[in-house]
Amino acid sequence: MKAIIQRVTQASVTVGEQQISSIGRGLCVLLGISTEDTQKDVDYMVRKILSLRVFEDEAGRPWAKSVVDRELEVLCVSQFTLQCVLKGNKPDFHRAMPAEHAQPFYSAMLERMREAYTPERIKDGQFGAYMQVHIQNDGPVTIELDSPSAPSDPKQLAKQEKQQQRKEKTRTKGASEAAREKAASRARQDPSASSGAEGDVSSERDP
Template identity: 45%
Template sequence: MRAIVQRVKNSRVEVENKIIGSIDKGFNVLIGISNEDTKEDIDYIVRKVTGMRVFEDENGKMNFSLQDVGGSVLLISQFTLYGDCRKGKRPDFMKAQKGETAIKLYNELIDAFKNELGEEKVQTGEFGADMQVFIQNDGPVTLLLESKKDF
């Protein structure tokens, strides 16, 4: 599982010009699910995202986690994170999880974040939809997480 984690002042996602998810201070998390991912990968991503200390304390040091600052998460499924562009000019998506299995894992990830942070602190995009994502990156702070060691 891959996650692009962006510390944001606010972020929202729209589908067909309607806002379907919106947060203020927190993380915009773009999530890619591979064909090898399991519950262990979900647990790893949730643990890392909720525990990362990238919010500034009173001295401007990155010492606080999402939970410390009461932040929220906007989760956006993005299979293109598993696009392999090393050969040719068109990305190869062979490592991206497909269909019902990907939806199942994505929903399990959402539930895991809600269990950790509380339902009111988790917003989402729409799996498989054409989404417009608006991100006011704070810092900017952008981090890549990979649940597999072969990254």
């Protein structure tokens, strides 16, 4: 799981013309869920997000207090594009958890966060909707966070991308072989069938 955490003076989510969530000072968290994520990742991310010390204390010392310490709000927005892998210049999202599984997973994570903090201080966007997310970054302060199972090492990411490309080539090759086998099967069943240039050349040679 990947999160982009921003310290904000205010943030809101609008769907169409309707504002569905808003917070004052606190954290805006963009969450990207991968196909590899488990409850272990949820527990890690919830603990880190709520414990991250990005706020000043009463004496004005920076990096001293968490959102919980300051009793501030958190706005979470599901964002599958954080699991993007580039193929040339085209984004590929095969690492993102499919929506039918990601929605209950994401809802369970929000519930876990509410249990660990104050429920009314955890706000949400609208899963799967086309949202306008308005963020007023405070600082600016932006922190990228990966759960333990997330492949953050560049070599590991490159390895996974190559594995995915090999899988795609194998599927393409398999489809081509299946098409050739199907064509050969039709030819065996109907020897008089002619297709392509070879048949035309053969016809010209016959008296």
